Amino acid sequence: MNESAVDYDLICIGSGPAGQRAAVQAAKLGKTVAVVERHRIVGGVCLETGTIPSKTFREAVISSVRPRGTSRTGSFDEGRSNITAEQLVERIEHVVRAEAEVIERQLHHNDVALFRGTASFVGPHELHIQAGEESHRLTAANILIASGTCPTPPPDVAPGGPVVTSDEILNLKELPHTMAVVGGGVIGIEYASIFATLGVEVTLIERQERPLEFLDHEIVDELIHQMRNANVTFRLAEVVSRIEVQSSPKPRAMIQLESGKRVVADVVLYAIGRVGATDSLNLSAAGLAADDRNRLKVNEQFQTDVPHVYAAGDVIGFPSLAATSSEQGRLAACFAFGVAAQPMAAHFPIGIYSIPEISMVGSPEHELTHRKIPYEVGLARYREIARGQILGDDSGLFKMLFHRKTRKLLGVHTIGTGATELVHVGQAVMGLDGGLDYFLNTVFNYPTLAECYKVAALDAADKLA
Numbered sequence: 001m002n003e004s005a006v007d008y009d010l011i012c013i014g015s016g017p018a019g020q021r022a023a024v025q026a027a028k029l030g031k032t033v034a035v036v037e038r039h040r041i042v043g044g045v046c047l048e049t050g051t052i053p054s055k056t057f058r059e060a061v062i063s064s065v066r067p068r069g070t071s072r073t074g075s076f077d078e079g080r081s082n083i084t085a086e087q088l089v090e091r092i093e094h095v096v097r098a099e100a101e102v103i104e105r106q107l108h109h110n111d112v113a114l115f116r117g118t119a120s121f122v123g124p125h126e127l128h129i130q131a132g133e134e135s136h137r138l139t140a141a142n143i144l145i146a147s148g149t150c151p152t153p154p155p156d157v158a159p160g161g162p163v164v165t166s167d168e169i170l171n172l173k174e175l176p177h178t179m180a181v182v183g184g185g186v187i188g189i190e191y192a193s194i195f196a197t198l199g200v201e202v203t204l205i206e207r208q209e210r211p212l213e214f215l216d217h218e219i220v221d222e223l224i225h226q227m228r229n230a231n232v233t234f235r236l237a238e239v240v241s242r243i244e245v246q247s248s249p250k251p252r253a254m255i256q257l258e259s260g261k262r263v264v265a266d267v268v269l270y271a272i273g274r275v276g277a278t279d280s281l282n283l284s285a286a287g288l289a290a291d292d293r294n295r296l297k298v299n300e301q302f303q304t305d306v307p308h309v310y311a312a313g314d315v316i317g318f319p320s321l322a323a324t325s326s327e328q329g330r331l332a333a334c335f336a337f338g339v340a341a342q343p344m345a346a347h348f349p350i351g352i353y354s355i356p357e358i359s360m361v362g363s364p365e366h367e368l369t370h371r372k373i374p375y376e377v378g379l380a381r382y383r384e385i386a387r388g389q390i391l392g393d394d395s396g397l398f399k400m401l402f403h404r405k406t407r408k409l410l411g412v413h414t415i416g417t418g419a420t421e422l423v424h425v426g427q428a429v430m431g432l433d434g435g436l437d438y439f440l441n442t443v444f445n446y447p448t449l450a451e452c453y454k455v456a457a458l459d460a461a462d463k464l465a
Helices: 017-030 044-048 053-067 085-109 188-196 217-229 323-334 365-370 386-391 419-431 436-441 451-464
Strands: 008-012 033-037 113-116 119-123 126-131 134-145 148-152 179-181 201-206 232-236 240-246 252-259 260-263 265-268 274-275 309-310 348-350 357-361 375-381 397-403 410-414
Touching: 008 017, 008 323, 008 375, 017 033, 033 134, 044 053, 044 085, 044 274, 053 085, 053 188, 053 365, 085 113, 126 375, 134 323, 148 232, 179 240, 179 252, 179 260, 188 217, 188 232, 188 348, 201 260, 217 232, 217 357, 217 365, 217 386, 217 397, 252 265, 309 323, 348 419, 357 386, 357 419, 365 375, 365 410, 375 436, 375 451, 397 451, 410 419, 419 451, 436 451
Parallel strands: 008 033, 008 134, 033 113, 134 309, 179 201, 179 265, 201 232
Antiparallel strands: 119 126, 126 134, 148 274, 240 252, 252 260, 348 357, 357 410, 375 397, 397 410
């Protein structure tokens, strides 16, 4: 294609973390950039129905039910408030509007053109943008697909009833008395724990024998224990055979399990995974095809099978985190314009915003055992840490894994207040190839949760001695 006929150097399909970061990076390189967003606000699924709304919902719930001086992760029975779904949604909308304004200002400040509408390929370099009755034809030397994902729909159930996906769960007009969550992945666990904290009777159904299998098993066991204390019922190793909607006397859902059990609930959250949002892109016109999960395959430079078409973010699959998606977008823009860039760091943190929250970086114990890597464990419990007592969190657990011979840090795994913040110290040490001796010799502020690093390091050193 004649480069002089190209409207833009880069067009990003999607304004979520990957598309937004790629657009700004390309603009800072002096390139002409456009972003196409089909959702009602910029920020993509991350801002409209995903990360930001769900985490705002979580914080609003914690604030509303925790009386002064009680545990942040234990029983909330005495601290229940009369907060309504309307009040929770109002808080979410306030935060979403504020974040959308920040993103729009950032795009405008960097001279990134914003087109609202649905993009589809006309050719390898050309896109058709449809926005109501208006349409545009845009061309670009490079195109980044950052269209994100959408939830897998529940089978044979009409939308709009008591069976909802994670994109719809926060649209509830009133809080249910009972809820069933189908799927024990990150989304299912987060919402199950949050609604249970509100006093909703929650049943979580998962076909595997344990949820969140990729996490350290001891951490998951602690999470299940605390969720059971919050009256969550777990139905593990159970498979859903069908879901029926009962309309009388009020809409409810009945879940039939293959084992013969039945679960009846006011609301069912169907959360068995997400698929790439690529159906509307007309990928074949660009010479591309998605996999059976509607996701795109890319190489180490985030190029698809068509070299000038890149993809980043959730649409390319694991790890499907907002933070990693943002970095993927930045790197894709660098690679597209021949700018040298370091590959994404191998050790990225994973945060799960359940109640209590969980975070990890590096390898869990079962993975090290499988790989036959000799390791030692250092443990710290929040009840041993002054800051844990101050916060009223006596159930938090923190652990570090060290190589028995080299003493290098292999993993950090934590559950409790501030877990997603606490993990970054370990991430930095791992990135700098540090280990046990750093934690033994350094000084941490007191009282802080970071003191867990010192206590866990001393525990590991005693075991190694």
